[in-house]
Amino acid sequence: CRVPAAPCIPPRGVWLREGTRSLTWTLRIARVSIGGAARVRDETGRAANVKPRVEARAVSGTPGVSVVQIPGGQTIEVQSVIQTQPSVIQTPTIQTVQVAAIADTEDSEGSVEAVSDTKKRREILSRRPSYRKIFNELSSDPPSVSRIDEEKSEEEGSGQTISTTTLPSIYQTSTGQYIAIAPGGAVQLASASAGENVLGLQGLSVGGGQTSTPTFVQYAQTSDGQQLLLPANQVVVQAASGEVQTYQIRTASGGVPQGVVVATASPTGVAPVEEASRKRELRLYKNREAARECRRKKKEYVKCLENRVAVLENQNKTLIEELKALKDLYCPKAE
């Protein structure tokens, strides 16, 4: 949280490191590092990062006491003071923090318990109304703060993001680029570097019908109207410059990254297991995109709040000055 000058109140508990230099917290759920000599490891050594470390997150907490859970299932209760300054705090500022207790949670073992533990935690962390709801409610009264648009706001910069309104088919090319073929027929290159919109290309799903192995072919239309038919594992992309390139599509066995839909085919004749996994992939893909979008909106929302804080602080300052001036003018003897 980097709202300037406005003290952010940690919503649940306080996040701290024992006996070390800094204290950090983020919104609502924080990560806790237990540093220094008291560094704690998951028994299985599961803090499987390149750099050894332990992270924990809040499971509950009241002002002054935070209960955090470390990966191994242990619960550590930490007594602390409310620290209102976010970000890094130098040694003189931080107050002593004691690890009050380290206790094994009864259900640290066993998958069934683990599930119920997760549930318990989720219950503890009662869900608050969504930020968008709160924000829209807030913004119904005061001026100078823009509402978060329900609609997707114009993307700054290039609009290379893959459309999320209707699900495109995503393919990874042999060069590592991703190609999205939207139902509308637009083909987008979604590479890490930059994307370019390519029109005039279409992906055609030719349903397998009776066959259990659906075929996927594409045709491409060149600028001069010529049509190209391509093998099932290739995609042609024409850049804005006019340059036409053929890409090889990787197959699932070739190590397609998670979530990449390998092919879109009619479900007819597809084994239930395959169908289920296809559905799952689809769901994951959609959710991935949704999460991305949600984060974008959230960032926007936080920016709006920061603006709001700045505006209100300004107003406050102006009003105080005005009041002071009026007092001086009309009741100079006051105080």
Place this chain on the structure above:
DNA sequence: GATATTTGCCGTCAAAACGG
């Protein structure tokens, strides 16, 4: 320079919210 810690982002899950 090595190690420790923080921070930001991502993918996934699950539950709330929403829309038909």
Place this chain on the structure above:
DNA sequence: CCGTTTTGACGGCAAATATC
């Protein structure tokens, strides 16, 4: 009511930063 969308929560990774 049910399917879909949205979003909080969480675990994980890696880059950035701090500290030794």
